[in-house]
Every structure is written in C-alpha cells, then in structure tokens.
Amino acid sequence: MGSIIELQDVSKLYGFGDATTLALDEITLDIDEGEFVAVMGPSGCGKSTLMNLIGLLDRPTHGTYTLSGKSAEHLRPARRAKIRRDTIGFVFQFFNLLPRLTVIENVALPLAYKGIGPRNRMKQALNMLERVGMNSREFYHPQHLSGGQAQCVAIARALVNNPKIIIADEPTGNLDSAASRLVMELLSEIHKTGSTILFVTHNPELTRYATRVVYMHDGAIVHDEQTAIGEIASTAREVMYTLPVKTEEDDLAGVSTLMKAVPHAAKPPRATAKKKTAKKAGSTKTRRRATRSKV
Amino acid sequence: MSAVLRGNLRMALSDVRGAKWRSVLTMLGVTVGIVAVVTVVDIGGGVKRQIVGTLQHFGPGLIIVRPGQVSDTGSGLGNGKNDVLFGLSSASTLSMQDLQTVQQTPGVSTVAPLGVVPGVATVDDHKSSKVFVLAANSNAATVLNQKVSQGDFWSSADENAQTAVIGRNVGQALFGEPVPLGRSFKFRGQDFIVRGIFAPFDNVPFSPTASFNDAIFIPYQTAAHLTQNTASLYVILAKASNPKQTNGVTTAITTKLRAAHGNAQDFTVLNASQSAGINSGVIHLLSMWIFAIGAISLAIGGVGIMNIMLLNVTERMHEIGVRKAIGASSRQIWSQFMMEAAVLSVVGGCVGIVVALVVDGLLYAYSDLKPVISWQAIVVATLVSLAIGIVFGTAPAIKAARKDPIDALRHE
Known part of the structure; x- marks a missing residue:
C-alpha cells in the first residue's frame, strides 16, 4: 500500500519577528492507507497544527505535503474545500455540531455542500446515523445529546461523504471513559472498512486501538512505533500502571511522564538536530529526531 | 447548486427566526423606509384620483377666475396658495363689474360668483x-354641477330673497337635525329660510379651510x-358653452379682464386642467420630500443590515x-450570508x-386622504428591499x- 499522506520537512511558524513561534519543526511523516495512527504529546506540542495541516485547514510555512500522490500545499482554496468535503472527515474535541440544525441536518450538511438533493441527502444521513447507532435521535438538536452521542453524530457527519481519511483531534478529550470507549470502538470499526484514521489523544490506554503511535514534542516527532491492535503501545505501557488515569490532568501528567519514557526524547539536544535516519524496510517509519527540550 | 441555495434559504429563514429581536430591529429600518415610500405613492395616487375626480365632477368646461396671482411653479406649502380652486382665503381684487365682464365674454354659458360673507349664523342662539x-347666485348649483x-x-x-341652500353637514351642526328644510336661522340680524340641501360634496380636497359640506x-x-x-367676490366660476373650447374661452376672459383692470394682471384665470397642474406641483413637492425621507430611511436600514450582518459574521x-x-467552499459561505x-x-x-x-386603510377610513393602492409601488418596494439586502x-x-478556515475555527 502506498502512502496516502506524505509530509516532507514541514514547518509551521506563527507570528512575526520576535513573537514567532515554531509550531511544527521540519516534520517528515508518511502515513499509509489503512493506518490507524494515534498522535500523542503534551499540550502545545503541535499535534493540532499537524492535524490541521494534514486536513487542509491550514498551510505549511515550509516543506511539501503530498496527499494521495498529489502536491497539496499550493492548492487554491476552492480546491482545498472540495478535498476537505470529499476525502477528509473531521472529528473535533468539542464536536462542533451546528446548534441550530437538527442531528440529521448536521450529518447531511457535507452532502448539501456537495449539491445532493434534500431527499437523497436525508436518506444517506439516516443510513450514516444508523451506522453509528444514533438513528433514533435524528430530529434532536445537538444540545439535547450527551457528549458521547454528540461525538457519534459528529463521526456520522465526518463519514457521510465516505472520506478516505478521518482526522480526529482529541475525539475523546471531552468524554468519560464509557463514552470514550463507544467513540473509539466506532472509529475502530470504520478503520476495519479501510479508512485511514489519525487521532490525537492524551490517554495512553487508547493506543490499544491504534496500529501506530506517533509521539510529538515541541513541534517535532520524537518517537514513532508500530503497535498491534489491542495492545497498549510499549512506550505508553511504561507509564500506564504507575499513574491513575481518571481526569484530564492525570492524562496530561501521564503524558509528561510518558515523554520521559520515550527512548530518545530525553537525550540532550544536539547542535545540528536535523540528522535523519534512513528508512529501513520492515522497521518503523520513524524519522528519529532529537528534541530541543532539556530535561 | 440549487439544492445548496434552497438549503441556504431555509437556513437563512431559520436564522432570522432564531435571532428574533435582532432580526426585528434590523428589519425596522427597511420597514420604515418601505412604509414611507409606499404610503406616499399611494397617497399621491389617491390625490391624483381626487383631482381627476374633481375635474370630472365639475365638468370639463369649468373656468375659475381668482383674485391675485397664482404662480405655476415653486408654490410652497402653507402660503395660502394651496387653496387654489376656490381661493377662499385670499384678499379680493374682483368686483361685480368683473362678473359682468366674464358673463359677456363670448363662449361663456353660465357664470356664478362665490364669496365668503363674514358673520355668524345662529339658530335660537346656537351656533x-x-x-x-x-354668497352665490342661482347658477351656482349648475356651475358646480352639484345636485340638491x-x-x-x-x-x-x-x-334678493332671504333664502338659503345648505351643505350636507350644516343641518346636524346648526339645526340638530339632518334635514332642516323650511327652518330658519339668523344671520347678520336677518332671518333666512332653508329651502334646499346639497347632496354631499365628495371631492373638494383643496379647500381644507372650507368644505362645501359646511x-x-x-x-x-x-x-x-x-x-x-x-x-x-372671491372667485368667479364660469362655464364654457362648448367644453372643447375651454382653453380659448379662458384666454378670451383673461384678455377682457385685463382690459377692464387697466392692463393689470391682478387676477388669475384658470380652467380645471390648469389648476390641476398647479396642485400636482404641490403634491409633487410634497412627494419629493417624503420620498427623500423614505430613501434616507432605506439607506439607514441598509446600513443597519450591514452592521448586523457584520456582527453576525463575527x-x-x-x-x-x-x-x-x-x-463548504468560500462561495457557499458567501451565498449563505448573502441569502441571510x-x-x-x-x-x-x-x-x-x-x-x-394598514396605514392606507386607516387613512382611508379616518382622513380626507383617500390613498390608492399601487401594485407597482409594492413590486418596486420588494425589489428595492431585495437590492438593499444585496x-x-x-x-x-x-x-x-x-476567512481562513483555521482562523475561523479557532474563533470562539
């Protein structure tokens, strides 16, 4: 299977002059079709920026981005909108359902932007709601749903155009563990149908759904490992049982502990931190990078 | 695309419903402007119809000789000249001689003088x-084309008799009964007997100071x-024997009167169509003013909409x-907000x-203005409000x- 997402030395800068912040620091990342990638890292490490770049919501400052074999960094806004509509599905931490529309209208919205007639789009939206188990609540408004239900509706909306890629930025960040499991199992099922899924999480437990875990720190990828479905990633496991994971703060605490556990993250920074290791067949696709953080 | 448009329309309607108060306040400016413009057009239409009605009522051959000068243009409001048809408020330069002169002009069939007699009519000390x-003569009913x-x-x-014919409202106002035929009243110390009652005058809109019904x-x-x-004499009414020659007879009267007045043009001779012209000049001026107010209000309404829409977008x-x-593409977002x-x-x-x-209806019911609903005004108003929205x-x-999608998404 070929790479569906290829990032080559992608950087993202915000602000001007003295206030410039480096959100992404020369990220190189290949994601194959059908991968289920968990992206982990402390807050502010650039996970969301990476997701937004991959989802064509944002543009890289430097570097190249190839999506489905086509260069994506110089596309016109209309073309980007079309790709977002047809090949990318977004799931957000705060669901981002439109409060004035009913559940079914929310799900049908991407179809409306595609120009599909009302009857057809309601039918497709209903099918999608059935698939996520929300078909009994099609005429509710989002504010009358629980968090888990709202996220399921948001997933239905992301899926309705049969996108190749699902990007979920902390889909469980705002949910309790039962709802988290519901949402992750849903994503897992979608993954089985062949979709490529990227999700951001703070919860090491959730890496058991992923086929690959990418750790980020200060805008760079510091560790990248393949993992078997059903197993917690080896790095994540090290902190798994030492910290109780009940609240988001625990999650965050867990992450910072996790970063210490990451094999190469704790190494002192090198003067030229741009050395790349060659990609080896059969091994992980990690481009190991030293982090600039001091321990 | 049409599905999107329809979706946007539905969404726009529900957004307008959703933010009721804000929407109502936004719409107010446009509403006021449209009310002003449509009402003015309708009132103008009504006034025009009344003028035409007046002309038809008095018949086409009516010629009016008034004291003083009435200019054709630039007649403002409130200078007394709006009482053009009968000029009851002006000082007179006409005399009984002039009545004779007009009577003797070729082509004039009947002549009637009209003048206000100062004094108060009383019935048993009730006034x-x-x-x-x-004051009028026996031809007045004929010249005014009014039935008794x-x-x-x-x-x-x-x-020379002490007799009187009264307008429709006088019976109730003075005598306390609608048909006081044969009853008498006192005027300047003399008794007058009511011998006839005019049918209601329905079309004398430009004598606000003097409705003939009173x-x-x-x-x-x-x-x-x-x-x-x-x-x-405040006015001399003459009727041309051949209505088609009214303009010619008007000129003839002017020439004769001017000769009689020693070449001084201290009077005005008008026929009905000319006076309508003067009146519509007044109406025109009034319409322009209210139209301007309407236009300003529409512009303010438009700015209000822009303001609210900017707020809405933010x-x-x-x-x-x-x-x-x-x-959603930028175009689709654009279309959504345009639609709203x-x-x-x-x-x-x-x-x-x-x-x-509704205002038209109220004016019709409770005032002398009888607006005519103009569908053109309604169509234009709808188009204008659409244009303002656009x-x-x-x-x-x-x-x-x-807006960049990521910036928009970060906005809370």
Whole structure:
C-alpha cells in the first residue's frame, strides 16, 4: 500500500519577528492507507497544527505535503474545500455540531455542500446515523445529546461523504471513559472498512486501538512505533500502571511522564538536530529526531 | 447548486427566526423606509384620483377666475396658495363689474360668483364654528354641477330673497337635525329660510379651510345688501358653452379682464386642467420630500443590515470554520450570508408593505386622504428591499467567505 499522506520537512511558524513561534519543526511523516495512527504529546506540542495541516485547514510555512500522490500545499482554496468535503472527515474535541440544525441536518450538511438533493441527502444521513447507532435521535438538536452521542453524530457527519481519511483531534478529550470507549470502538470499526484514521489523544490506554503511535514534542516527532491492535503501545505501557488515569490532568501528567519514557526524547539536544535516519524496510517509519527540550 | 441555495434559504429563514429581536430591529429600518415610500405613492395616487375626480365632477368646461396671482411653479406649502380652486382665503381684487365682464365674454354659458360673507349664523342662539356663509347666485348649483338632494336651489327670481341652500353637514351642526328644510336661522340680524340641501360634496380636497359640506349658500345680492357691498367676490366660476373650447374661452376672459383692470394682471384665470397642474406641483413637492425621507430611511436600514450582518459574521466565525472544515467552499459561505441579508431585508420590506397597506386603510377610513393602492409601488418596494439586502449584504458576506478556515475555527 502506498502512502496516502506524505509530509516532507514541514514547518509551521506563527507570528512575526520576535513573537514567532515554531509550531511544527521540519516534520517528515508518511502515513499509509489503512493506518490507524494515534498522535500523542503534551499540550502545545503541535499535534493540532499537524492535524490541521494534514486536513487542509491550514498551510505549511515550509516543506511539501503530498496527499494521495498529489502536491497539496499550493492548492487554491476552492480546491482545498472540495478535498476537505470529499476525502477528509473531521472529528473535533468539542464536536462542533451546528446548534441550530437538527442531528440529521448536521450529518447531511457535507452532502448539501456537495449539491445532493434534500431527499437523497436525508436518506444517506439516516443510513450514516444508523451506522453509528444514533438513528433514533435524528430530529434532536445537538444540545439535547450527551457528549458521547454528540461525538457519534459528529463521526456520522465526518463519514457521510465516505472520506478516505478521518482526522480526529482529541475525539475523546471531552468524554468519560464509557463514552470514550463507544467513540473509539466506532472509529475502530470504520478503520476495519479501510479508512485511514489519525487521532490525537492524551490517554495512553487508547493506543490499544491504534496500529501506530506517533509521539510529538515541541513541534517535532520524537518517537514513532508500530503497535498491534489491542495492545497498549510499549512506550505508553511504561507509564500506564504507575499513574491513575481518571481526569484530564492525570492524562496530561501521564503524558509528561510518558515523554520521559520515550527512548530518545530525553537525550540532550544536539547542535545540528536535523540528522535523519534512513528508512529501513520492515522497521518503523520513524524519522528519529532529537528534541530541543532539556530535561 | 440549487439544492445548496434552497438549503441556504431555509437556513437563512431559520436564522432570522432564531435571532428574533435582532432580526426585528434590523428589519425596522427597511420597514420604515418601505412604509414611507409606499404610503406616499399611494397617497399621491389617491390625490391624483381626487383631482381627476374633481375635474370630472365639475365638468370639463369649468373656468375659475381668482383674485391675485397664482404662480405655476415653486408654490410652497402653507402660503395660502394651496387653496387654489376656490381661493377662499385670499384678499379680493374682483368686483361685480368683473362678473359682468366674464358673463359677456363670448363662449361663456353660465357664470356664478362665490364669496365668503363674514358673520355668524345662529339658530335660537346656537351656533357652530364650522359653519360659514357663502354668497352665490342661482347658477351656482349648475356651475358646480352639484345636485340638491332635498328641496331646490333658488331661481334667478329669488336673487334678493332671504333664502338659503345648505351643505350636507350644516343641518346636524346648526339645526340638530339632518334635514332642516323650511327652518330658519339668523344671520347678520336677518332671518333666512332653508329651502334646499346639497347632496354631499365628495371631492373638494383643496379647500381644507372650507368644505362645501359646511357652507350655507345665500343669494349674492342679498349678501351685498346685508354687507353694504363690502363682501367681495372671491372667485368667479364660469362655464364654457362648448367644453372643447375651454382653453380659448379662458384666454378670451383673461384678455377682457385685463382690459377692464387697466392692463393689470391682478387676477388669475384658470380652467380645471390648469389648476390641476398647479396642485400636482404641490403634491409633487410634497412627494419629493417624503420620498427623500423614505430613501434616507432605506439607506439607514441598509446600513443597519450591514452592521448586523457584520456582527453576525463575527459572532458565527466558529460556525463558518466548522462549515468550511466539513467542505463548504468560500462561495457557499458567501451565498449563505448573502441569502441571510436578502431574507432580512425582503422580510423587512414585506412587513413594510403590509404596514403601508394598514396605514392606507386607516387613512382611508379616518382622513380626507383617500390613498390608492399601487401594485407597482409594492413590486418596486420588494425589489428595492431585495437590492438593499444585496448591496449591503455583500461586504459582510465577502468577509465571511474570505476567512481562513483555521482562523475561523479557532474563533470562539
């Protein structure tokens, strides 16, 4: 299977002059079709920026981005909108359902932007709601749903155009563990149908759904490992049982502990931190990078 | 695309419903403007119809000789000249000689003088401030083309009699009964007997100071005798024997009168179509003013819509981000906000039309203005409000459409 997402030395800068912040620091990342990638890292490490770049919501400052074999960094806004509509599905931490529309209208919205007639789009939206188990609540408004239900509706909306890629930025960040499991199992099922899924999480437990875990720190990828479905990633496991994971703060605490556990993250920074290791067949696709953080 | 448009329209309607108060306030400007414009057009139409009605009522051959000068243009309001047809408020330069002169002009069939006689009519010491007395001759009913519904008008034999024909409202106002035929009243110390009652005058819109329905008509010679000839002639009404030659006869009267006045043009001779011209000049000026007010109000309404739409765009930035994230193009976002602005202003305009129709109805029922509903005005008003929505909705819609998806999404 070929790479569906290829990032080559992608950087993202915000602000001007003295206030410039480096959100992404020369990220190189290949994601194959059908991968289920968990992206982990402390807050502010650039996970969301990476997701937004991959989802064509944002543009890289430097570097190249190839999506489905086509260069994506110089596309016109209309073309980007079309790709977002047809090949990318977004799931957000705060669901981002439109409060004035009913559940079914929310799900049908991407179809409306595609120009599909009302009857057809309601039918497709209903099918999608059935698939996520929300078909009994099609005429509710989002504010009358629980968090888990709202996220399921948001997933239905992301899926309705049969996108190749699902990007979920902390889909469980705002949910309790039962709802988290519901949402992750849903994503897992979608993954089985062949979709490529990227999700951001703070919860090491959730890496058991992923086929690959990418750790980020200060805008760079510091560790990248393949993992078997059903197993917690080896790095994540090290902190798994030492910290109780009940609240988001625990999650965050867990992450910072996790970063210490990451094999190469704790190494002192090198003067030229741009050395790349060659990609080896059969091994992980990690481009190991030293982090600039001091321990 | 049409599915999207329809979806946007539905969404726009629900947004307008959702933010009721804000929408109502936004629409208010457009509504007021449309009300002003539509009402003015309708009132103008009504006035025009009244003028035409007046002309038809008095017949095409009517010629009016008035004292003083009436200019054709630039006649402002409130200078007394709005009482053009009968000039009851002007000082007179006309005399009984002039009446003779007009009578002797070739082509004139009948002549009637008309003048206000100062004094108060009383019935058993009861008087009415509305009622006034006009001096006329036996031809007045014919020249005014007005029927006497009860009793009859006096004949030429009774020009010296103390007799009177009254307007429709005088009976109730002065005598306390609708048909006081044969009853008498006192005027300047003399007793007058009511011998006839005019059918209601329905079309004398330009004598706001003097509706003929409130007038008591007494013979001119009796009046002259009562006032020792101090009552002056306020207007001479003449009827051309051939209505088609009215303009020619008008000129002939002017020439003769000017000769009689020693070449001084201290009078005005008008026929009905000319006076209509003057009156419509007044109406035109009035219409222009109210139209200007309407236009200003519409412009303010438009700015209001722009303001609210800009606020709306800012407030819903996050929503715009979400929509863009799930695949809305800039064009589709633009179309959504355009649609909302258009819906706001068209709904505002439609409310304005409805209010204008209600105002028309109230004016019709409770005032002398009889507006005529003009469907053209309604169509134009709808189009204008749509245009306002489009013109003033463009900038906010472009602002919404241009927003970078990620910036919009970050906006809370």
